[in-house]
Each structure stands twice: as C-alpha cells, then as structure tokens.
Amino acid sequence: MREINVADLDDIARGAAILGTGGGGDPYVGRLLAASALREHGPVRLVTLDELPPGASVLPVAMMGAPTVMVEKLPSNDQVALAARTLAAYLGRELTHIACAEAGGVNSLIPMVAAAQLGLPLVDADAMGRAFPELQMVLPTLYGIQATPMAIADEKGNRGVLDTVDNHWAERLARSVTVDMGCSAMISLFAMTGGQARESLVPGTLSLCAELGALLRTARAGHADPVAAVVDRLGGHALFTGKVTDVARRTTTGFARGEATLTGTDGDSGAELVLRFQNEHLIAERDGVPVASVPDLICTLDRETGEAITTESLRFGQRLAVIAAPADPRWHTPGGLELVGPRYFGYEIDPVEVFQ
Amino acid sequence: MREINVADLDDIARGAAILGTGGGGDPYVGRLLAASALREHGPVRLVTLDELPPGASVLPVAMMGAPTVMVEKLPSNDQVALAARTLAAYLGRELTHIACAEAGGVNSLIPMVAAAQLGLPLVDADAMGRAFPELQMVLPTLYGIQATPMAIADEKGNRGVLDTVDNHWAERLARSVTVDMGCSAMISLFAMTGGQARESLVPGTLSLCAELGALLRTARAGHADPVAAVVDRLGGHALFTGKVTDVARRTTTGFARGEATLTGTDGDSGAELVLRFQNEHLIAERDGVPVASVPDLICTLDRETGEAITTESLRFGQRLAVIAAPADPRWHTPGGLELVGPRYFGYEIDPVEVFQ
Numbered sequence A, B: 001m002r003e004i005n006v007a008d009l010d011d012i013a014r015g016a017a018i019l020g021t022g023g024g025g026d027p028y029v030g031r032l033l034a035a036s037a038l039r040e041h042g043p044v045r046l047v048t049l050d051e052l053p054p055g056a057s058v059l060p061v062a063m064m065g066a067p068t069v070m071v072e073k074l075p076s077n078d079q080v081a082l083a084a085r086t087l088a089a090y091l092g093r094e095l096t097h098i099a100c101a102e103a104g105g106v107n108s109l110i111p112m113v114a115a116a117q118l119g120l121p122l123v124d125a126d127a128m129g130r131a132f133p134e135l136q137m138v139l140p141t142l143y144g145i146q147a148t149p150m151a152i153a154d155e156k157g158n159r160g161v162l163d164t165v166d167n168h169w170a171e172r173l174a175r176s177v178t179v180d181m182g183c184s185a186m187i188s189l190f191a192m193t194g195g196q197a198r199e200s201l202v203p204g205t206l207s208l209c210a211e212l213g214a215l216l217r218t219a220r221a222g223h224a225d226p227v228a229a230v231v232d233r234l235g236g237h238a239l240f241t242g243k244v245t246d247v248a249r250r251t252t253t254g255f256a257r258g259e260a261t262l263t264g265t266d267g268d269s270g271a272e273l274v275l276r277f278q279n280e281h282l283i284a285e286r287d288g289v290p291v292a293s294v295p296d297l298i299c300t301l302d303r304e305t306g307e308a309i310t311t312e313s314l315r316f317g318q319r320l321a322v323i324a325a326p327a328d329p330r331w332h333t334p335g336g337l338e339l340v341g342p343r344y345f346g347y348e349i350d351p352v353e354v355f356q
Helices: A006-019 A027-041 A077-091 A110-118 A167-180 A194-200 A205-221 A226-234 A334-340 B006-019 B027-041 B077-091 B110-118 B167-180 B194-200 B205-221 B226-234 B334-340
Strands: A044-047 A057-065 A097-100 A122-126 A150-153 A159-163 A184-188 A237-252 A255-264 A272-278 A280-286 A289-293 A297-302 A319-325 B044-047 B057-065 B097-100 B122-126 B150-153 B159-163 B184-188 B237-252 B255-264 B272-278 B280-286 B289-293 B297-302 B319-325
Touching: A006 A027, A006 A205, A006 A297, A027 A077, A027 A110, A044 A110, A057 A077, A057 A110, A057 A167, A057 A194, A077 A110, A077 A150, A077 A159, A077 A184, A097 A110, A097 A194, A110 A122, A122 A205, A150 A167, A159 A167, A167 A184, A167 B167, A205 A226, A226 A237, A226 A297, A226 A319, A237 A272, A237 A280, A237 A289, A280 A297, B006 B027, B006 B205, B006 B297, B027 B077, B027 B110, B044 B110, B057 B077, B057 B110, B057 B167, B057 B194, B077 B110, B077 B150, B077 B159, B077 B184, B097 B110, B097 B194, B110 B122, B122 B205, B150 B167, B159 B167, B167 B184, B205 B226, B226 B237, B226 B297, B226 B319, B237 B272, B237 B280, B237 B289, B280 B297
Parallel strands: A044 A122, A057 A097, A097 A122, B044 B122, B057 B097, B097 B122
Antiparallel strands: A057 A184, A150 A159, A150 A184, A159 B159, A237 A255, A237 A319, A255 A272, A272 A280, A280 A289, A297 A319, B057 B184, B150 B159, B150 B184, B237 B255, B237 B319, B255 B272, B272 B280, B280 B289, B297 B319
C-alpha cells in the first residue's frame, strides 16, 4: 500500500478496530472522519519506517478520552489539524510526517485526517501495536522519548500545550483537560525524529489493519470463518465463545471502565468469561481464572462476521468470539510491564504469559 | 514610590492583604518570596500607568489556587519566572513590563519576583482593585481583552499554555490543571499592550498597598485606631466588631470555600455576622440580612492591630473588625456585576449598594 484512498478506509477501519482490543474508538466514526478529509484533500501518501529520513520530524496524533463519549460527540476535522499545528508552532519547526499513536477504529484513522489536511505523508506504523488507555503507554516511553511538549484541542477551538517533567504528568494534566473539554479531545504528542520513530514504533500497523479488514471481507465472501482467519493472521488463539449476559459500564475520570460477563456457548457451554476493561480490555477471566491479560491483546469479535465489538458497544445478547493475540515483545520486558502490566491497572496478578 | 526595596515589602504585603478581602494569599508568604528575589536581583523599578508607553508589552502574573494550600506548599521563585517566560516564548515577543493581576498578600508580591528575575519594571496597578477567586474576574475582561494565551507552571517544572475561546474557558481549564498541580500554580495571562493596560487596570494599587501598610504602622505607633485609619483611607465603613465563634472551611474544586460566624462585641453585642467566602469574602450577613456583598470589599481585620486576617487564617476566638469598602466603580456596571455580582457566586440577591 503506497497511498490511502477512500476505497481503502473500510478495511483499515475494521482491521484497526480489531487491534484496538475493545478501545481506540468506533470504526464507523473513524471511517466517516477520514473519508471526509480524503474526499476534500485527496489520497494520503504512506511511507514505511525504513523509508523515513533519520532527520524527519514525525508527529503522532490521536483522540484522547472515553470512547463512550466519542460516539456521541464527534470530533471536528479542524480540531485534528489544530492540535498538530499548535504543537508545530510551539516547537518552532516544520513537521514532515504524521504518525499513529495507537491502533484503533478512530485512532488509526484520525492521523489520516491530519495528514490530509496538512498535506503530509503518513507513517505506516504506530506507537503501541494495539490500543492502551493512557498516553504514556507507548513504546517511545521505553526509549526515553518525551510525550511533551504536547498539544490538546477540542471541537470548540480551545487548545493548550503541556510541557511536563515526565510522561505520567503529561497523562495526568492532559486527562483533566480532556475531561473539561467534554471527555474527548484531540492530542498531538511524542514529537520525534525519523531515527527515533524507526527505533521505537511498531512497523506496518496500517498495512496490517488493511490486511485484517480484507481478511474479514474475503472470509465472509468465501463462507470461511472470519474469526479463525484473524486468529491465524495474528498468531493468536481463540479464548471463548459465548453470549453477553451482563455489562456494567461507567465513565469515570475520563475513561470508559467496566466489566462484561459472557456465558459460554458451543464448546464453552457451562463456562463463564468475565472481561474487565478501561477503554480497552485488560483481563479475561474464565470461571475466575485469568486466561489472558495486558499487555497481550484481548479482542471481542462478532462470532459470525468477525467484526470487532468495541467496549462501548458491548450489549446484552451479543454472540461473541473472544480471542487473544501476542503484543509486541517489547511490552513483555520489565520496563514494558511496569507501564502496561496488570499491576499498573490495579490487578494484583502477574501477566498471563500464553505466547512466550 | 519609584522603586521597591526589601524595606518596602512589609508595608506593601500588609496593605495588599487588606485589599485582598480575605484572599489573595498570606502576606507573610508573599513577603518572604519577594524579599528573597529582591535580595538576589536588587530593587524593582515601579512605573505608573501614565508612564507606560502605548506599545509596551505588559504581562500580569499571579498565583492561582486555594490559599489554604499556598501556606503549606510554597511556590518556588523559579516557578514565577517560568510562567512568564513560557508565555513570552509562546507569544514570540519580548515582554517589557510585569503587572499584578490582583491585590493580595501573595498576589501583590509575586509580580515583584517575576519583575526582579526577568529584570523588568513593574506597573503600579492591578486588574481588580482587590482580589477575586476566578481568573476571568478582572477589569480587562470588561474591555474585551483575552485571558489567553496564558501560561501555568508548578514548582516541579510542569508547565502549560492554554489558548481558549473565551475567558470562562480559560478559568475552567486552568482550574483543573491547578488542582492537578496540587491546588496552587503560577499563572501569567491577559498579556496586553501599554494602551490596554492604561485603559483597563486600576492605577496606583501598589502605592495604595504601601500607604495602607504604613497607616497600620503609624497608627499603632501613635496609639491611634488602625482600623479607623484604614476605613478612612478606603472611604469605607465599619460593618461589625465581634469574636469568631465558628468557621466551616472546605477546599473543593480548587477553592477555599466556607463560612465564618462572628458574635458581636462592643457596640454590636447581641448581633451575629456571617461571612461567606470563596477564597475571598463574598457576602456579609448581619442577623440574616446582607449588609455588604461583592463586588465591594469586605475585609476582616484584627480589632487591635488592624492586620488583615485571610480566610484561611480565620480561627475560633479571634476578635475582628469587619469593614466594607467600595470597589472600583466599573465593577458596579451591568457587565461588572455579571462577572462578579452575588448571583454569579450562586447567591440569589442583588448586590448591597452601600457606597452608591
């Protein structure tokens, strides 16, 4: 894939929603935003990490906030560029490339809006290889790259720049501003050189999203099992098949938090799976025993179509296939687990190491 | 007064605490900070509004937060200059003058720290003629001057710039960041030209603070009544003399809020006065009837010494003289009352018009 056209967006958005592990925003919303920007400004050129000049000036952009809110309060396209332009002005340098901070139905598509509006190429990569709920939870943090100066903007035209002593302070201050801005805001952060991007980002994320989306499409067209195709492509495994029998959801401190309970069907009859989430799925417990956890990916897919179901869309009665897939191996290092392991999220368990 | 030396600080801090109407920070803390800066950098040159060149680049600076916290978490002197420097860099222009956003025991002294560290003259003026709890509550708002871009900095080195669609949004976002920063932060805002400063600021505030402080000192030395001297100088009147019999205080949403009850002594025996405050005194009710209110000044002074008692220092058993003094007349216009009248603070009463 050398450039992204409107025709590519369907596959990318649906593939990205799978990697979003329940978070990262709704693929329908992401597709709408990107389509509007591409129709206005034309296709976006995609460059691989290998092609990035070491001196490039790369800026990741993303939505921050609660996905429960994002589906009701749509971002404005101007807001995306505003966050990027505000930071470029503060840094006093020209941007050369836009990148994705995370994979997700909105957060893989928002960077296309920025790239299209600013007339810049987009890097085929992201900073997590999945979605995580807090902004310091990116591989660049492990490489000592600073989240700030970062910019934040809302749809009304309010914007700010934060310049903090560490990436946890960036998360804390930006989260409060996001809550004030109505629980969703556009951010640009982790401005980095091409060299830093090549070292710290996960390569090929947008291509993988497009591939996953195409897999869903072709599996369905060929009457094959789309869930099995996704599991196979990600090197993951099926965790559970069941029906949603309970969802408890609360939007607190700027996050969509909650638990979903699934009652087993098919081969899992008689068993129960509980999913605990903070924007993204964090832990899956089968009959009280953790069977998958951060940093690995836990994805909830429609059992028939393989479409990702985001945590804000979980509903009583949905028939789901829950799958697990391995995270980028750097997340399983001691530094990675300190940032995104179960204990960071308040669960006193070791990560479930199913893929090591 | 043509310049401010360490020897002037005592009078200024105590006079400023009177104009602070219970808020604006503790004069002891303010004096300590300014003395340290003046000892290191030498005296600060004072210019009147009349002397300001129309094209001057004037920046008001202040502490934002709960005075209850400021007495425990002292600002660092670096923090003051950091807020000013961050904004100057964002604006991309050289500052020529520093100004006071409000009158108060800390907030009249903090600008001296900035002026000393940056080697800039200080304007003998402020933006309220008193202290008010929220940042949009300044006369420049009535003149259409924007609070933002504004900078905010904490003592750890975290800082931010906010650029909002109106001054109420500036207050809202800055208040959340202030709460995260530990309920007190340094801000620089309402950057304005010399022409805008001449039009919108209250002239002579620092000179008035020095004069009030000197009045207290000379009245006490001459065995005269310092409270009467202050009342006379401000064109105010005595409201109540009494003993503090109850103080309810809570630090919520970044403010020190509460009520104090005084039981009358001397000529007020048998009566009761209730003071309602949000950092500053907002309303005084004598036996249930409002007898003074914002925008006018309600000041709690030690009955014997005339020293201002800030709301965070109110204690059971203190013997106080409560006085009222007229606000700058611009606060009594419809636009002024909309910003700082009793109804803005949630009291369904008209302002008590004792001085009109």
